Amino acid sequence: MGMTMTQKILAAHAGLEYVEAGQLIEADLDLVLGNDITSPVAIKEMSKMKVDGVFDKDKIALVPDHFVPNKDIKSAEHCKCVREFAYRNEITNYFEVGQMGIEHALLPEKGLTVAGDVIIGAESNTCTYGALGAFSTGVGSTDMAAGMATGKAWFKVPGAIKFNLTGKLPKYVSGKDIILHIIGMIGVDGALYKSMEFVGDGVANLSMDDRFTIANMAIEAGGKNGIFPVDDKAIAYMKEHSTREFKVYEADEDAVYDEEYTIDLSTLKSTVAFPHLPENTHTIDEIDKDIKIDQVVIGSCTNGRLDDLRQAAEVLKGRKVAKGMRLIVIPATQAIYLQAMEEGLLKIFIEAGGIVSTPTCGPCLGGYMGILAENERCVSTTNRNFVGRMGHVTSEIYLASPAVAAASAITGTIAGPLDLE
Numbered sequence: 001m002g003m004t005m006t007q008k009i010l011a012a013h014a015g016l017e018y019v020e021a022g023q024l025i026e027a028d029l030d031l032v033l034g035n036d037i038t039s040p041v042a043i044k045e046m047s048k049m050k051v052d053g054v055f056d057k058d059k060i061a062l063v064p065d066h067f068v069p070n071k072d073i074k075s076a077e078h079c080k081c082v083r084e085f086a087y088r089n090e091i092t093n094y095f096e097v098g099q100m101g102i103e104h105a106l107l108p109e110k111g112l113t114v115a116g117d118v119i120i121g122a123e124s125n126t127c128t129y130g131a132l133g134a135f136s137t138g139v140g141s142t143d144m145a146a147g148m149a150t151g152k153a154w155f156k157v158p159g160a161i162k163f164n165l166t167g168k169l170p171k172y173v174s175g176k177d178i179i180l181h182i183i184g185m186i187g188v189d190g191a192l193y194k195s196m197e198f199v200g201d202g203v204a205n206l207s208m209d210d211r212f213t214i215a216n217m218a219i220e221a222g223g224k225n226g227i228f229p230v231d232d233k234a235i236a237y238m239k240e241h242s243t244r245e246f247k248v249y250e251a252d253e254d255a256v257y258d259e260e261y262t263i264d265l266s267t268l269k270s271t272v273a274f275p276h277l278p279e280n281t282h283t284i285d286e287i288d289k290d291i292k293i294d295q296v297v298i299g300s301c302t303n304g305r306l307d308d309l310r311q312a313a314e315v316l317k318g319r320k321v322a323k324g325m326r327l328i329v330i331p332a333t334q335a336i337y338l339q340a341m342e343e344g345l346l347k348i349f350i351e352a353g354g355i356v357s358t359p360t361c362g363p364c365l366g367g368y369m370g371i372l373a374e375n376e377r378c379v380s381t382t383n384r385n386f387v388g389r390m391g392h393v394t395s396e397i398y399l400a401s402p403a404v405a406a407a408s409a410i411t412g413t414i415a416g417p418l419d420l421e
Helices: 005-014 039-049 073-088 103-109 124-132 141-150 175-186 201-205 208-221 232-241 306-316 334-342 345-352 402-411
Strands: 024-028 031-035 060-063 118-121 135-138 152-156 159-166 194-199 225-227 259-264 271-273 281-283 295-298 326-329 377-380 396-399
Touching: 005 024, 005 118, 005 135, 005 194, 005 225, 031 039, 031 103, 031 141, 039 073, 039 141, 060 073, 060 103, 103 124, 103 208, 103 232, 103 334, 118 124, 118 141, 124 135, 124 208, 124 225, 124 232, 135 225, 141 152, 159 175, 159 201, 175 208, 175 259, 175 271, 175 281, 194 208, 208 225, 208 232, 208 306, 295 306, 295 402, 306 334, 306 345, 306 402, 326 345, 334 345, 377 402
Parallel strands: 031 060, 031 118, 118 135, 159 194, 159 259, 194 225, 295 326, 295 377, 377 396
Antiparallel strands: 024 152, 271 281, 271 396
């Protein structure tokens, strides 16, 4: 009986020749990640352990990004805690304001995540790095503390679901639409504690930004991780951004999958997840075009990358946002911000009537920079639309791609780019 791609990575890091679904293992870690919300809890837990420093100052990444730049005294204290810990332990990969970005966009950009790695992060969307062929997953702050102290973590080896992607996406349809389609199809617990493994000839037609988006939202289907094969695009990305050696793992031909799905990308349409779960999906042609929107957010660890901003700018160029509309655009990292500025994308957003923020998670979790009032509606490129997620408990969040978000900002209602033509 063969192993899946994920199982091979875990076996190698556990020093085992073979693992199977359900098996408990202890694996060596290549990177431990924390942010300004989860790291202070982990740091306090480490102090209780009475350990002397961290296992490897080069294999820990601390990225203040959720309430940064600090929105209030409490968030400032959290960041101070992380900053002092980073300096005290000489953490190599600590990213302060000016160098920081939204963690799951920043780490691949900085070359800290490569194929074959085992990565844990005290943040649920840590599964993003599967786009590069790594096993990465979110954990609690206590597990983060243990990881920083020992460089190891316990895992139950996940089973797997295979998603065979074929064909090529139509214009204005992107990775966000693929993962929303999948979550709508299998549900928010459809991949519970399973590895979502994406294969097929359609993968070659996806940009790296598309793949990061898809892997990022594996957790929204309950997945333990999402992972892509390492092809020429992934190798080129890693060679551009990283000096680290990477290792390519491939699933065995007789690997066991709990379920298999085939998705023809050419048949997909722009997809929107209605309140209050990511599984409540509707294609753009099924939606009542009279649903009034108060705010649009384009950004986050899911869709704040350069491809996302380019798509939004293509739709917004030469147009104005609807009267009363609030359009908030958040580049995911400083490098993306600079490139978007050089390409003139920021000018397009501002001339359309939007604002551009420094990199921050901000509105995604109802932190700041876009809190919703009672009964307000927001189309957002973020990853969750739970009750009260972005503000008042009666507010509503509609998850969508950058192209749909941009079109909705123009019309003031939920709309797709083709509705503007």
